[in-house]
Amino acid sequence: MNIDFLPLEERHLNQAVQLSNAVGWPHRRCDWQRLLTLGSGVAGVHNGELVATGMHWSFEARLATLGLVIVSPNYTHQGLGRKVMETLLEAITATRIELYATQAGADLYRSLGFKETAWVHQCQGWVADSAAGQALFPLAHPGVRGFRATDYETLTTLDEQANGSPRRSLLSSLLEQGEALVLEQADGQLSGAAICRDFGHGYVIGPVIANEHDAAKCLIEAWLTRLPGSFVRLDTLDADLAAWLTGIGVAEVDRIPQMVAGSTLPRVGPAKRYALASQALG
Numbered sequence: 001m002n003i004d005f006l007p008l009e010e011r012h013l014n015q016a017v018q019l020s021n022a023v024g025w026p027h028r029r030c031d032w033q034r035l036l037t038l039g040s041g042v043a044g045v046h047n048g049e050l051v052a053t054g055m056h057w058s059f060e061a062r063l064a065t066l067g068l069v070i071v072s073p074n075y076t077h078q079g080l081g082r083k084v085m086e087t088l089l090e091a092i093t094a095t096r097i098e099l100y101a102t103q104a105g106a107d108l109y110r111s112l113g114f115k116e117t118a119w120v121h122q123c124q125g126w127v128a129d130s131a132a133g134q135a136l137f138p139l140a141h142p143g144v145r146g147f148r149a150t151d152y153e154t155l156t157t158l159d160e161q162a163n164g165s166p167r168r169s170l171l172s173s174l175l176e177q178g179e180a181l182v183l184e185q186a187d188g189q190l191s192g193a194a195i196c197r198d199f200g201h202g203y204v205i206g207p208v209i210a211n212e213h214d215a216a217k218c219l220i221e222a223w224l225t226r227l228p229g230s231f232v233r234l235d236t237l238d239a240d241l242a243a244w245l246t247g248i249g250v251a252e253v254d255r256i257p258q259m260v261a262g263s264t265l266p267r268v269g270p271a272k273r274y275a276l277a278s279q280a281l282g
Contacts, residue, residue, distance in 0.1 A: 001046065003080065005087055008041035008053060015050035016043075019070050026200030027068075035068065035280060038173055042087045044071075044080050051075045054084035056092055057281055062265055063165035064094035067280030069105060081108050096165075096262040100235075100279040106257060114259035120279065121242035122254040124233040127224050141218040147180035147193065154190045155180070158209045162273040163282070164265025170281060171195075174207075181222050183215050192271075194219035199278070202231030208275035216274035217244060224250070235276040 008016075013032045020027040035055060044052030054069040066088055071080045085108065089097075100120050101109050147155070152171075160166050178197025182190050192210030196203055205223050210216040216238075224232065232250060236242050242252050256279070276282055 001078065003044050003046045003051065003083075005083060006043045006045060008036065008043040008055065010036065012043045012045075012050050012053075016053055019050055019053060019072060020068070022073055023070055025070075028200065031199055032068075034173070034177060038170060038281070040091070041068065042084055044075075044084060046075070052080040052084050054088050055280065056088045056097075057170070058092060058094050059163075059165050059167040059170060061093065062095055063163065063167070063282075064092045064097050065280065065282040066092075066097060066099040067278075069099075081105065082112075085109070085112055094262070096260065096265055098282050099259050100276075100282075101257050101259050103256070106259070109259050112261070114261045116257040117260045118237050118258040119239070120256050120258055120276065121236050121239065121252050122233070122256070122279075123236065123242055123245040123250045123252050124231065125250045127227050127230050127232055128249060129228045141183060141215075141222075143184040143186070144181055144218055144222045145184060147175070147182055151180075151182055151190060151193070155182070155193050155209075158190065158193060158211075158269075158271040159207065159273075161267060161269030161271035162207075162209045164267060170277065174277060181219055183210065183219055191215045192219050194223060194275070195277070196223050196227075200233070202233070203227060204233045204235075204278060206234055206275035207273060207277045208234070208236075209271050210274055211270045211272070213238075213240065213274075216241065216272075220245070220275070224248070235279055236274060237276070238272075238274055241274055 016032050017029050039057035041055030051072040056066050058064040174195045180195045183192040192215040194208040196205045
């Protein structure tokens with residue numbers, strides 16, 4: 001079978017939506033477009049049909065993420081996933097590579113040197129209409145406010161502390177796509193931030209970066225009270241946060257491994273990543 005592996009381009013995106021729908025993923029064309037703008041990828045094409053994809057996003061020299069590795073259900077067990085991965089890995093120069101694996105792909109990623117390091121809890125659900133204007137949990141904080149342009153440097157610093165690598169281009173793009181809330185302490189310092197944007201069936205809240213657990217909950221709750229009647233998704237590495245979300249109706253529906261190849265990136269401050277930007281972007 002002759003399959004061409006080409007750079008993923010905008011001309012492939014209509015078929016990419018069909019491909020992601022075929023495996024049960026909610027990505028719209030605009031979601032694919034946003035991800036392609038931030039990164040680059042590979043397209044496996046057979047007789048004009050897109051049958052495989054994969055993408056990567058590099059953040060400075062230290063960190064890259066892999067995602068949207070998809071093989072058409074009609075073309076499985078033919079080595080396409082491995083070919084996509086090998087092509088992506090050849091293009092990455094970062095010292096650490098992260099991905100979030102489906103159970104079907106985990107064995108392939110292990111064979112390429114990736115190791116499980118944590119579990120990602122996918123939490124999602126419809127926000128009750130009664131959430132409007134009231135707290136879902138008694139953590140309401142008067143310091144939660146909208147993001148200002150003057151907050152940008154602090155946001156990037158918090159994010160770098162949490163991830164071990166700068167991700168300025170990612171944060172700038174997410175702020176263009178959506179909106180952010182921050183948590184300001186009495187002394188004027190920011191102790192957390194959460195970005196929300198439209199995605200798939202509704203909205204995704206992430207990344208959520210905060211100095212401590214209750215700060216993350218305050219920010220998430222603030223977003224939920226602003227989204228009554230909406231479908232919301234969060235992907236978190238924190239099991240306690242996932243349990244709290246399930247308790248307020250944003251239930252855990254899946255759990256997948258975070259897998260990593262390369263070096264460990266040291267955290268250089270108290271900030272922690274409580275929710276991912278997405279499973280693709282980390």
